Amino acid sequence: MGYVSKTKKSLTPSGSWSNLWKQEDYWATWLGITIVLLAILFWSIGNSFMNWTIIKIPIYSDYSTALSYIGSHKRTLLTLYLFFLILFSIAIKALSGEVKRFLMGFTFLFLLSVLVSVWGSWDVMKTYNVETPLLALVVGLIISNLLKIPYWLSTALQTQFYVKLGIVLMGASLPFTLIVQAGLTAFAQATIIAVATFLTIYWTGTRIFALDNRFAATLAAGGSICGVSASIAIGGAVKAEKQHVSIAISLVILWSIIMIFILPLAIRTLNIPPGPAGAWIGTSEFADAPGMAAAAAINEQAIKTFTLMKVVGRDMFIGIWCFIMAFTAVTRWDNRYAGTKPDALDVWVRFPKFVIGFFIASIIITFLAASPNVVTPKALNNNIINPIIELRNWAFIFTFLSIGLTSRLKELASVGWKPFAAFTAGVLVNIPLGYLLSVVIMGNYWITVK
Amino acid sequence: MNPNNDTCVQRASFIFNYYEKNKWLPGEKPPLVDIIKVKDVKPEKIRYFAEFMHTRLNRIAEMMDILLTVHDDWVITGRRDHIMMETESFDFNDALKALAIQGYCDDEFVLKVEYKRKWGIL
Numbered sequence: 001m002g003y004v005s006k007t008k009k010s011l012t013p014s015g016s017w018s019n020l021w022k023q024e025d026y027w028a029t030w031l032g033i034t035i036v037l038l039a040i041l042f043w044s045i046g047n048s049f050m051n052w053t054i055i056k057i058p059i060y061s062d063y064s065t066a067l068s069y070i071g072s073h074k075r076t077l078l079t080l081y082l083f084f085l086i087l088f089s090i091a092i093k094a095l096s097g098e099v100k101r102f103l104m105g106f107t108f109l110f111l112l113s114v115l116v117s118v119w120g121s122w123d124v125m126k127t128y129n130v131e132t133p134l135l136a137l138v139v140g141l142i143i144s145n146l147l148k149i150p151y152w153l154s155t156a157l158q159t160q161f162y163v164k165l166g167i168v169l170m171g172a173s174l175p176f177t178l179i180v181q182a183g184l185t186a187f188a189q190a191t192i193i194a195v196a197t198f199l200t201i202y203w204t205g206t207r208i209f210a211l212d213n214r215f216a217a218t219l220a221a222g223g224s225i226c227g228v229s230a231s232i233a234i235g236g237a238v239k240a241e242k243q244h245v246s247i248a249i250s251l252v253i254l255w256s257i258i259m260i261f262i263l264p265l266a267i268r269t270l271n272i273p274p275g276p277a278g279a280w281i282g283t284s285e286f287a288d289a290p291g292m293a294a295a296a297a298i299n300e301q302a303i304k305t306f307t308l309m310k311v312v313g314r315d316m317f318i319g320i321w322c323f324i325m326a327f328t329a330v331t332r333w334d335n336r337y338a339g340t341k342p343d344a345l346d347v348w349v350r351f352p353k354f355v356i357g358f359f360i361a362s363i364i365i366t367f368l369a370a371s372p373n374v375v376t377p378k379a380l381n382n383n384i385i386n387p388i389i390e391l392r393n394w395a396f397i398f399t400f401l402s403i404g405l406t407s408r409l410k411e412l413a414s415v416g417w418k419p420f421a422a423f424t425a426g427v428l429v430n431i432p433l434g435y436l437l438s439v440v441i442m443g444n445y446w447i448t449v450k
Numbered sequence: 451m452n453p454n455n456d457t458c459v460q461r462a463s464f465i466f467n468y469y470e471k472n473k474w475l476p477g478e479k480p481p482l483v484d485i486i487k488v489k490d491v492k493p494e495k496i497r498y499f500a501e502f503m504h505t506r507l508n509r510i511a512e513m514m515d516i517l518l519t520v521h522d523d524w525v526i527t528g529r530r531d532h533i534m535m536e537t538e539s540f541d542f543n544d545a546l547k548a549l550a551i552q553g554y555c556d557d558e559f560v561l562k563v564e565y566k567r568k569w570g571i572l
Contacts, residue, residue, distance in 0.1 A: 011538055013527040014463060014564075160567065232458055232565035239563045242460045242541060249457035249567070 024161040027091040029357030032168025034087070035391060036361050036384075039172075040368065043383040050387035053080050057121040066118045080394065081110050091161070098155050105156025112139070113397045129268060133296040133400045137260060140404015149405055159402040162395050163289040164354040169392035170307050171361030173385050175369070179312060179362055182305075182449050186282070186313030189437050193283045194314065196433055197224035201426035209418040213333045215244040217325055219419055222252040223426035226315045227287030233318050233350050237326040238333075247415045251423045254412045256290035257403070264297040275446040276439040278302030282309025283434035293400045300389075305446050307358075309438075316355055319347035458565045462542035464517065464535045465560040466510040468503070473557035513554050520548040 012018050020026050042049045055073055060066045070077070085106055092102045116139055119125065120132030130138075143149075149157070171179075198220040205216030218240045222231035228249050235245035263284065267277040278295050281302065285291030288310060295306035323346060369380055438446060469482055481502040484495040510533060517524065521540040526533065537545075542563055546556070 011461075011523075011525040011536060013525055013534065014461070014536060014562075228567060232567065235458075236562075236564040239542070239561070241543070242456065242458065242565070245460075245565050246457045253457075 021094045023353065024091070024095060024158070025164060025353035027095065028161060028164030028168050028354040029360070031087050031091060032165050032171070032354075032357045033360055033364075035169060036172050036364055036388060039384045039388055040364070043379075048383075051383060052076060053083065054387055054390045055080070055117075056390075057117055059121050059123050059126055061123045063122075066121065070114070070118065077114060081107075084110065084394065088158075088161075092155070092158075095161075096155070101152040101155040105153040108153055109156045109398055109401060112401055113394065116401065117397060129264075129297075131264075131297040132397065133293040134260065134264070136397055136400035137257075137293055137404045140401045141257075141407060141409070142404075144405045144408055145410070153405070157402040157406050159289050159399055159406060162399040162402060163292055164352075164357075166292065166392045166395035166399060167288065167307060167311055168354055168357035168361055169388050169395065170303070171358035172365045172388045173392075174304060174307070174362050176359070176362045176366040178449065179308065179359070182308045183312035185442065185445060186279070186309045187317070189279070189442060190283055190309055190313035191317075193430060193433050193437060194224040197426045197430040200429045201422050204425040205419070205422035209422050211418060211422060212241075212244070214238045214240040214329065215248075215419070216422065217329075218244055218248045219251065219423055220426065221321065221325070222248045223255075223286060223423050223430065225321050226310070226318055227252045227256065227285075229287075229315065229352065230318055230321065233322045234325050237322040237346070238329040247419050248423075250412045250415050251419060252286045253290075253407060254409070254415075255423065255427055256286045257407055257409075259285050260290045260294045260297075263294045267298060270439075272439055273443070273447050274299045274301040275305050275449050276443040278305030278307075279309045279438035279442065279446040279449075280434050282306040282313065283438055284431050285310070288315065289399050289403055292396055293403065296393075296396055296400075301450050305449050308449065311355060311358060315352050318352065319350040322350050323347050457568055459538050459568055460541065461536060461538045461564040461566070462540065462545060463562040463564070464513075464545065465562065466513060466533045466535075466558070467560065468506060468510070468531055468533075470531075471506075471557055472560065475557075509554070509558060512552070513549060513559065516548050516552050516554070517545055520545065 012022055039050045053076060055076055057066060057069055060069075085103065088106060089099050089102060093099050096102075113136070116136045117132055120130070120135045125131075125135065201220035201223045202216045205211040205219055206213060211219070214235075217238050218231050218235040221234035222228065224230070225234075231245060231248040231252060234240075235248065263281050266272075267280070272280065277298050278301065281291050281294045281298075282305065285294055285306075291306055291310050292303065295302040323344065326346070365380070365385065368375055368384070369377065375384075470480070471478070474480065481499040485491050485499060488495075514526070514533065514535065517535055521537060521544075523537055523539045525536045527536070542561060546561070549555075549559075
């Protein structure tokens with residue numbers, strides 16, 4: 001799973017300005033905003049470059065149709081490849097410096113993405129509801145669980161970076177007013193579910209399975225707040241053992257992957273409309289990237305409600321959760337390593353910075369849309385928002401393939417039955433409660449969020 | 451869990467404040483409390499400050515020596531009011547043990563632990 005870089009990297013001191021170019025959160029923001037501004041720039045000078053990059057593979061029953069479409073769009077694909085390669089290489093240069101290996105790895109990832117996109121447009125796949133995101137995930141899982149992923153490919157499997165970039169670009173398709181309005185509902189709903197799930201996992205872990213408080217809190221955070229990000233943040237805040245944080249992360253990934261398949265299946269079986277479906281995925285999936293895969297398997301509206309629920313309702317508040325947990329650890333639990341007092345500044349330190357990019361992208365487009373003398377809604381959609389959505393979809397396919405290619409299920413499953421059982425208790429609360437709130441109680445609201 | 455399957459990287463940061471301790475033992479008091487924003491600062495308060503700093507800085511140097519003896523891959527940053535030692539390749543429990551063996555408890559330093567995903571983890 002993952003890999004350890006062979007080049008010894010110098011450790012950067014904490015809290016320096018270098019975070020601005022050493023953290024993927026910031027790079028997702030820089031690149032996302034750059035793409036939004038480029039789209040506006042090209043449109044304003046009358047250049048149709050962004051529209052030209054749109055690839056929509058038609059649904060086909062005969063492979064020759066797909067092959068002829070790809071054949072006639074070779075230059076577009078090459079341009080898209082170079083566009084992403086140049087932008088990503090700049091970020092990789094700053095993040096790890098391993099640009100040469102990234103070049104090889106990304107080339108493979110891009111070709112595999114094209115292949116999966118073509119395959120996902122096959123009418124047989126549509127008949128069996130195997131959407132491209134799920135297909136990308138399955139292809140990745142098969143490859144990584146049967147073959148050893150070479151080092152050069154690993155450098156391109158930047159799951160977090162791709163999904164964060166996708167989320168920043170997502171901001172361009174959501175009016176800021178909608179984010180504020182729906183965000184409040186999402187926060188209220190997500191908080192109820194997060195608290196219930198957190199307490200279930202924590203109580204089950206400590207009272208039934210006699211797990212250490214800190215371990216149980218790390219597990220509970222992963223299962224309730226925002227997945228891996230929460231486990232590592234709470235694990236640090238309460239000074240959990242490294243092995244316990246590793247186990248919590250493994251469980252989050254394992255259950256996230258299981259949920260990518262279960263939630264869309266349940267949504268189709270129960271005939272849930274896309275809006276509430278996305279909100280349900282937003283409350284019940286454990287991590288951003290797998291949640292996006294599950295939502296993308298439904299439709300665009302589900303992606304939007306998922307993002308509002310997960311990013312605005314859950315991810316944003318990780319810092320506050322950490323502060324509460326650090327305070328609890330110091331005041332209520334045993335007093336080991338009492339050296340650190342909870343610091344309110346940590347709320348900002350732990351804030352997921354790509355969310356700022358998501359807001360900025362939304363604000364830029366909202367302002368543009370509010371200037372009717374400058375741009376009509378139709379022109380805005382056709383020339384700016386739609387091309388950005390297409391680029392975002394590519395970022396998501398890279399994400400879904402990367403999830404599969406980095407997830408070795410055998411390794412993830414070797415965590416011990418007690419933590420697994422405690423985490424599963426939370427899943428058993430999280431899923432039905434998410435359904436109840438997102439579909440039954442608030443379903444009529446989420447249907448209207450488009 | 452097999453250590454090869456670790457999914458995270460731990461960063462341990464030891465912060466040695468020059469003027470602060472987490473707990474003041476009986477007879478000890480913060481050295482600047484009788485100096486800063488105080489009218490008619492007495493010379494003995496300055497002497498106490500000098501004495502405190504002499505002891506404190508020596509103890510910080512000793513703690514740094516201990517940590518450097520048990521592990522050689524630290525990033526050490528000097529700041530206006532503290533020294534920070536950070537590592538991603540040595541477990542914080544082992545570092546605490548090494549300090550405790552030499553009689554340094556956690557009232558002498560601030561320990562911060564951060565985790566991050568290993569490369570490629572969701």
